[in-house]
Amino acid sequence: MKKLSLESRKNSTPLIIPVFVMNSGCPHRCVYCNQKITAGNFPPEITKEFLDAEVHSYLSWKKDKQRNVEIAFYGGSFTGMDFAYQEKLLSWAYSFIQKGLVHSIRISTRPDCISEDNISVLKNFNVTTIEIGAQSFIDDVLQSAQRGHDAAAIVRSMTILKDHGFRTGLHLMAGLPKDSKEGFIYSLDKTVELRPDTVRINPVIVFRGTTLAEDFRKGNYKPLELDETVELCRLAWQKLSAAGIRVIRIGLQTTPEMEKDGAVLAGPLHPALGTLVLSSVFYDHTMKLLEKVSPEAKELHFNLSEPDISNFRGLNNMNISAIKKLYPRTKIIVRSIEGQKRGAISVSADSMGSFTVEIPGWGR
Numbered sequence: 001m002k003k004l005s006l007e008s009r010k011n012s013t014p015l016i017i018p019v020f021v022m023n024s025g026c027p028h029r030c031v032y033c034n035q036k037i038t039a040g041n042f043p044p045e046i047t048k049e050f051l052d053a054e055v056h057s058y059l060s061w062k063k064d065k066q067r068n069v070e071i072a073f074y075g076g077s078f079t080g081m082d083f084a085y086q087e088k089l090l091s092w093a094y095s096f097i098q099k100g101l102v103h104s105i106r107i108s109t110r111p112d113c114i115s116e117d118n119i120s121v122l123k124n125f126n127v128t129t130i131e132i133g134a135q136s137f138i139d140d141v142l143q144s145a146q147r148g149h150d151a152a153a154i155v156r157s158m159t160i161l162k163d164h165g166f167r168t169g170l171h172l173m174a175g176l177p178k179d180s181k182e183g184f185i186y187s188l189d190k191t192v193e194l195r196p197d198t199v200r201i202n203p204v205i206v207f208r209g210t211t212l213a214e215d216f217r218k219g220n221y222k223p224l225e226l227d228e229t230v231e232l233c234r235l236a237w238q239k240l241s242a243a244g245i246r247v248i249r250i251g252l253q254t255t256p257e258m259e260k261d262g263a264v265l266a267g268p269l270h271p272a273l274g275t276l277v278l279s280s281v282f283y284d285h286t287m288k289l290l291e292k293v294s295p296e297a298k299e300l301h302f303n304l305s306e307p308d309i310s311n312f313r314g315l316n317n318m319n320i321s322a323i324k325k326l327y328p329r330t331k332i333i334v335r336s337i338e339g340q341k342r343g344a345i346s347v348s349a350d351s352m353g354s355f356t357v358e359i360p361g362w363g364r
């Protein structure tokens with residue numbers, strides 16, 4: 001069978017086939033981690049039969065034949081696993097690349113499990129993207145989370161990966177014990193300096209069976225509220241996107257295990273956190289635009305690109321309701337305009353001219 005052409009696929013978002021290795025390779029457990037709840041129903045050890053069945057099941061409902069396909073080993077510290085197990089998984093995944101059914105492999109791992117010695121094997125099996133669990137760049141915060149590595153390890157791992165030409169992703173967390181808004185912003189600045197290709201941001205959720213659950217029960221840990229989470233994630237999205245770094249996920253994917261009684265003790269778990277954050281980005285820019293408009297205006301006309309309308313309105317029209325509170329006697333009209341740039345919000349009121357604000361990095 002023919003290999004898939006990278007050129008014909010480079011603009012599409014890949015179909016990712018996630019395979020969770022369930023804490024394999026982790027030297028110990030971070031305080032917030034419960035893979036049985038966050039990953040879902042994966043076996044403790046991945047067999048060839050299991051991997052083959054997963055890949056074929058994803059491929060069977062893939063509609064866009066031109067779309068990139070990646071097998072992703074998540075949920076543990078891939079390069080910290082027993083080397084023979086790494087090789088087995090990589091060779092089974094690579095056999096799909098050889099058949100032309102899958103394009104590449106990505107893994108996630110810890111920063112202290114990346115070294116010059118252990119990455120050459122990844123190249124041999126066409127691993128193209130490596131996601132690093134950074135979580136924070138503050139040593140005290142990393143220590144409280146029992147990560148077992150410091151911020152310098154994140155910088156070292158990223159330097160090695162970039163020197164060897166891997167695409168890189170970083171994972172960050174909001175609301176870690178001993179972290180603060182300033183601390184989170186510091187971690188974002190450090191992330192911008194390292195220039196990963198992508199970032200995922202997750203707020204800390206208190207799951208059953210974790211050290212954090214004990215701390216929470218004893219009153220020693222207080223999770224973020226949802227509105228604080230949205231604000232921190234909005235700041236993150238704005239800073240990273242303006243720097244040309246793609247934020248590929250905000251918030252955990254919900255699993256059936258999370259919905260079971262007692263699985264989630266506390267924390268800002270929301271099925272549409274990403275939508276809340278993106279619409280808050282629109283709201284934030286709209287507020288800047290409205291500084292130029294009198295609260296006595298009779299009509300406000302907002303013009304946007306069609307795909308941006310739902311983020312502009314917000315979940316359940318929450319942004320429109322907030323604007324109405326500021327302009328209680330004003331008629332608000334929202335229109336999609338052909339040719340309007342993605343991420344551009346234009347407003348005109350009564351006889352005044354039109355003002356536009358653009359969201360840096362939107363639509364990348």
Ligand code: SF4
Nearest residue numbers: 026029030033075076
């Ligand atoms: S390194 Fe990642 S997978 Fe392993 S325990 Fe920590 S958070 Fe969980």
